[in-house]
């Protein structure tokens with residue numbers, strides 16, 4: 001049997017196993033089609049490689065229980081939303097207390113002050129605004145950047161994902177370097193090539209050329225690509241990239257929605273990137289809908305001037321529920337109890353152990369695979385080197401093997417993130433959880449070897 005036929009056979013047996021062990025999820029998935037598009041409240045939930053959606057009844061710490069009563073050790077953690085564990089007790093308490101005292105007033109409470117202080121303490125920037133999601137925060141920051149610089153162009157890296165933000169949903173033509181609309185995006189009507197420029201990650205010459213045209217409002221970037229495989233920066237890349245932004249008058253907006261897993265306060269703080277704007281969503285308030293963006297005093301003055309000089313009316317920035325009382329209570333508790341040295345100390349130590357264990361098992365099995373880690377988050381990459389940019393990932397990724405690895409592990413009680421085998425370690429993850437993942441991964445590489453020998 002060739003490799004593709006072997007993977008197809010393994011996949012068929014894993015699908016059968018899921019169907020046999022998840023009768024309740026299978027039935028719920030069928031019934032939910034009467035109420036929801038594709039049978040799920042958000043259609044992405046159907047993008048997992050299992051034959052039907054896994055319905056979750058309970059999530060606590062690093063553990064999830066499904067509707068069939070099966071328990072899973074969760075390394076997906078809501079794709080970062082639950083990076084500090086599911087329903088941490090301090091957060092659950094703060095939410096319950098505030099829930100009885102008002103949910104939203106479109107006015108601040110005195111809590112805004114300690115929250116502002118804590119944001120500065122954790123992330124290092126002095127001035128802040130709130131949004132309900134990282135997508136919203138990025139959209140609003142882009143508006144501010146264009147308003148204060150009076151420049152039209154957004155600069156992003158190829159393979160970027162910054163949420164449901166039209167301007168960022170683009171690809172790069174690998175031959176001409178031109179901006180292309182991302183073909184999967186529905187209802188696309190904008191001419192992105194006019195307003196968004198895309199360069200390969202880790203390519204300083206391309207970045208310099210894109211900035212040199214003098215029309216770039218901001219570079220919006222993750223410090224490492226995390227949504228197209230995990231692609232870390234090359235040594236010295238960010239020091240040079242940051243200097244180029246300054247030289248050409250473009251703002252540097254650092255989207256830390258995922259890279260907040262790197263260290264307390266995120267990658268930019270740990271590595272001295274000094275962004276003009278920092279965006280964090282998902283886990284910032286422990287998983288309640290919340291995102292924040294922080295900026296320098298100098299930029300705050302420019303933002304205030306832009307708003308004051310604009311005619312009265314809609315700014316196009318903000319939503320009614322942004323900064324609501326419930327979210328602010330969760331954010332305060334998260335900043336105090338979750339964003340701590342102790343939590344990151346635990347997460348990083350355990351992530352190192354996991355990385356080491358995965359590497360050992362890969363080496364023992366003689367597979368040409370790589371593990372790339374950024375603090376508490378790591379990725380199992382089915383290629384023989386750490387990728388340099390998105391094109392490198394496109395050229396080497398093995399989607400079928402990734403999906404099958406995911407399903408094999410899910411069938412044995414270990415959840416990885418779908419799409420690109422990402423694993424995240426939370427403060428609630430134990431060493432026994434890590435050993436469990438390693439044991440199942442060991443079984444998986446053995447199963448692959450057996451199937452290759454047949």
Ligand SMILES: Cc1ncc(COP(=O)(O)O)c(C=O)c1O
Pocket residue numbers: 133134135136138161162163164222227255256257258281282
């Ligand atoms: C780096 C980054 N920014 C922004 C977002 C958007 O987050 P949300 O879907 O919570 O708006 C994501 C989502 O995956 C992300 O990875």
